[in-house]
Amino acid sequence: MGRALGRFALAAVTCIACGRSGQNRPPEAIASPPSVSVASGSGPGPQAQPAAAGAAPAEAAPGAATPGAPLAAADDHEIGAAKAFGNLTVLAVTSKSQEDIGPITSLEDALAKKTATVHEIGAGDGDGAAGGGAQVNSLVIENHGSVPLYVLAGTIVKGGRQDRQIGDDFIVGANQTVPVDAFCVEHGRWTTNRDGVATAGQFGVVGVLTDSHVRAAGQYQRSQGEVWSKVAEVNAANKKEASSGTLMATVGSEDIVRERAALAEKVQGYLKSVAPSESVVGFAYAVDGNVRSVRWFANHKVFELFRSTLVNTAAMDAITANAVTVASGKPAAPSPPVAPASVSKFVKDIQDSKLQEERSTPALNVNDVRQSGAGYGSSTMLKAPSAHPAAKPKAVSSDFTHL
Numbered sequence: 001m002g003r004a005l006g007r008f009a010l011a012a013v014t015c016i017a018c019g020r021s022g023q024n025r026p027p028e029a030i031a032s033p034p035s036v037s038v039a040s041g042s043g044p045g046p047q048a049q050p051a052a053a054g055a056a057p058a059e060a061a062p063g064a065a066t067p068g069a070p071l072a073a074a075d076d077h078e079i080g081a082a083k084a085f086g087n088l089t090v091l092a093v094t095s096k097s098q099e100d101i102g103p104i105t106s107l108e109d110a111l112a113k114k115t116a117t118v119h120e121i122g123a124g125d126g127d128g129a130a131g132g133g134a135q136v137n138s139l140v141i142e143n144h145g146s147v148p149l150y151v152l153a154g155t156i157v158k159g160g161r162q163d164r165q166i167g168d169d170f171i172v173g174a175n176q177t178v179p180v181d182a183f184c185v186e187h188g189r190w191t192t193n194r195d196g197v198a199t200a201g202q203f204g205v206v207g208v209l210t211d212s213h214v215r216a217a218g219q220y221q222r223s224q225g226e227v228w229s230k231v232a233e234v235n236a237a238n239k240k241e242a243s244s245g246t247l248m249a250t251v252g253s254e255d256i257v258r259e260r261a262a263l264a265e266k267v268q269g270y271l272k273s274v275a276p277s278e279s280v281v282g283f284a285y286a287v288d289g290n291v292r293s294v295r296w297f298a299n300h301k302v303f304e305l306f307r308s309t310l311v312n313t314a315a316m317d318a319i320t321a322n323a324v325t326v327a328s329g330k331p332a333a334p335s336p337p338v339a340p341a342s343v344s345k346f347v348k349d350i351q352d353s354k355l356q357e358e359r360s361t362p363a364l365n366v367n368d369v370r371q372s373g374a375g376y377g378s379s380t381m382l383k384a385p386s387a388h389p390a391a392k393p394k395a396v397s398s399d400f401t402h403l
Helices: 107-112 212-219 224-237 254-273 300-327 340-351
Strands: 036-038 071-074 077-085 088-095 102-106 116-120 138-143 149-151 155-159 164-166 170-172 177-184 203-209 280-287 290-297 355-360 365-371 375-382 394-402
Touching: 077 254, 077 280, 077 340, 088 254, 088 290, 088 300, 102 107, 102 300, 107 116, 107 149, 107 203, 116 203, 138 149, 138 170, 164 212, 170 177, 177 224, 203 300, 212 224, 212 375, 212 394, 224 300, 254 300, 280 300, 280 340, 290 300, 290 340, 340 365, 340 375, 340 394
Parallel strands: 102 149
Antiparallel strands: 036 102, 071 077, 077 088, 088 280, 116 138, 138 177, 149 170, 155 164, 155 203, 164 177, 280 290, 290 394, 355 365, 365 375, 375 394
């Protein structure tokens, strides 16, 4: 994606407690894989026989690949053939030329190794209305490790005074401490006691991103009110309740976890079967025949850091959509065919739209944000090093999400 023509610094949001009776709610916000050293790689995308001219797309049976040659989406990235799993359709994204962005790890891995912490600003033991200075729409990530860590927008962090989702992509440098944008996904709690356990303002990470609607409400719409609304819709669709209204009522429910794991296993098997495996840098998915999300990374090794989380997210989206279908009285049915060309057009429409913002984060990255009639797009770019300010920023990830 093209570079921005100007800079737009994301305004800091300093809202106080959300959703608990007798406390102030924040206004609308404006604002474990191993660590790897990433090397560039190359290889052709998955091969498929081209469809005959003018031929109608074949119906996709559950678990069957939709035929058709991969189509260029942007640069040298290609959208591969579709594979349907009930109402979920997955298409691998491959790249023939991949960029070395240096060593990087995930937040999940860093937390597991205790080389990072996520906590509230002003985290302490107080549970007053001001929360000891804690803020709803800001958290702090401390990276004590020697490798930069990458956290994706929509990452669910559980604990603190309320569960949150991270509001943007952030690449936190080695031995760097930075504030990060966040949105509440737990409407009714503002205390350091969670399920009878003291959190001390600290957070753990959940291996699934928020539902695509919930993520878009925070990352792209910057609306805390809309985030709450979408969280409530997800819980209602899946018939899950919690006194605090947390999204974890659905995401962490035992039956949902089992269903998500079973579907994710099938998708994982498909993505692992794409050859050559090192050419896969991301994937697209559609639910009920409609493109929901497309994401790819600088190279295969960075994708592998997040493959499991992103597959779980796609499965969660499909499960919620299926719950909505069942509640409506309609019979569940396999997805209609999704052509690679449809995904390519979705991406191109967003890429060709006008740049809305260039969000220069306090971390190592800048995020370019676009919006079209089809959806939202964000490219995550590593800032030029201070020693070489004229150097070209490196693209780390491209993300496209439906409206």
